[in-house]
Amino acid sequence: MLPNPLLSGFNPDPSIVLADGAYYLVTSTFEYLPGIPVYRSTDLVTWTHIGNVATRPEQVSLEDVATGGGVWAPTIRYREGVFYVIVTIAMSPRGCVVFTATDPAGPWSDGITIDGVGGIDPDLAWDDDGTAYVTFSGLYTNGEQVGQHLGIQQVRVDLGAGKALEPPRSLWSGTGLKFPEAPHLYRRGDYWYLLIAEGGTERGHSVSVARGSSPEGPFVGYPANPVLSACGTSRPIQNTGHADLVATPDGGAALVLLGMRPLGGTQSFSPLGRETFITPVSWADGWPQPEPVLPALRDAVDEEVFDFADRFALEEPGWLAIRTTPGSVASVVDGRLSITGHAGLDDPHPQFIGRRQRHLTATVSATIDASGGAGGLAARYDEDHWVAVEARGTIVTVRAQVAGLEQTWQVTVPTADVELRMEMSPPPTGFNSAAMGGDRIRLLASSRLVAELDGRYWTAETCASFTGRVIGLYASQGTVSFADFRYRGTDR
Ligand code: 6LW
16 A cells, blocks of 8 residues: 655645656645755655755745745656656746756756746646647736636647747636646546646645546536545545546556645644645546545654764755755854854744654754854744744743744753754644644753643644645854754654
8 A cells, every 4th residue: 555645744736747667746835945846756655855846046036925925836747858847936926937857856947937827737738749738727817806716727838939829728627616726637548638626725625527539628527526525524634636647556547636634633733734645546437536545654763863064964855945045044064054043933034944844743853052143943834833942042942923923931951052852743632622732842952841832823724824834943143053953753
């Protein structure tokens, strides 16, 4: 059985391609850089983060992008030795961009903007005669109706020239649920299939399908749409939708898609945000029949230790920074990671580098020297939603920020060289306020508990966020340095 989640932690809007016997999967990254991680697998079980598409800020221009904007859903495809990633950089001057590479680990091209694609979730497909089609979710972009969905649209494009060859044509927009989006086109047998998401990325998320004899349609919907939804069920994996179809090593088929694992008595709080899942697909009367998305947790304890005595520690592709690159925020100096702070975590450009929290039970720690400034360890959703254990000299302060409201807890420690730690675990069972809440977050300094908090305030639902929990290191004032960063997580 394939593991589920397939890629845990903040990995929304997955798209996948099988090329030369290997699978390559990409996800969306919003205001974070590097953008659009590329994961590789040969068996759909073991995945390696081999690189990122957007490693240079100018590829995606995120400096001033609003929270929630940035790199939205990408599509990855492969044709004649070239990998293509097409994506809309939302609320940014870049618009719809196509990146290419011959090596999916990178480097990727600077990216060509495709004029005439006014919307999100662009898909790329070619007909036998080489005609390239971009199918996308049309969005109104001027006047009061900004963001109004215009349904699934399509244009033929000249990829080299970066332009649409015609005005958008409307295709098929689902069963009438809100937000028809995430279209993908596939040819199978005599049919072209159009797979979409509808219902919105929250609990109503669903997958629907239509088919036609041409890539331009007309498309006829499957009579029993949606073919997949967790809406109204008590399944542990919710919000399932935004899917991409792929052939499996056993000759079958599967969908990779996003979902969430909400915790608490009323299944309400998802600390990790939107993750990547997979589900097998069978076919009946030429229509795809995806199975419900069920958990299949890996047994292993996942451990990552970054000792900054290794000067390449920061080059591992999983490090993230906000609207800039990790290397422009932090550097390895004399065997320690050094960060100089100019702003707090409530600033759109904080000096923060972090990694996706990938397990519901996890411990993250780092040893800081805060004799020259203020900084520490933080779990972040956005500028208004984060929790941190911060050292300044021998004072350690837990700071909890929720929608701009802040509360603090403080202790004094013997030296300014102190181990900071966060321990996350699912809520207790039973019928009491803790059980109804989110995960438990314990914040410690030198193994001394400074505060224990209800994690519901740093979840995708409470933060109304497209991203997930990113845990990392920061400085808000002066210069601090870290000897290490340790992550240990399990879903068991
Ligand atoms: C993504 C779209 C969506 O592009 O949100 O809610 C966008 N649905 O499919 C960001 O994830």
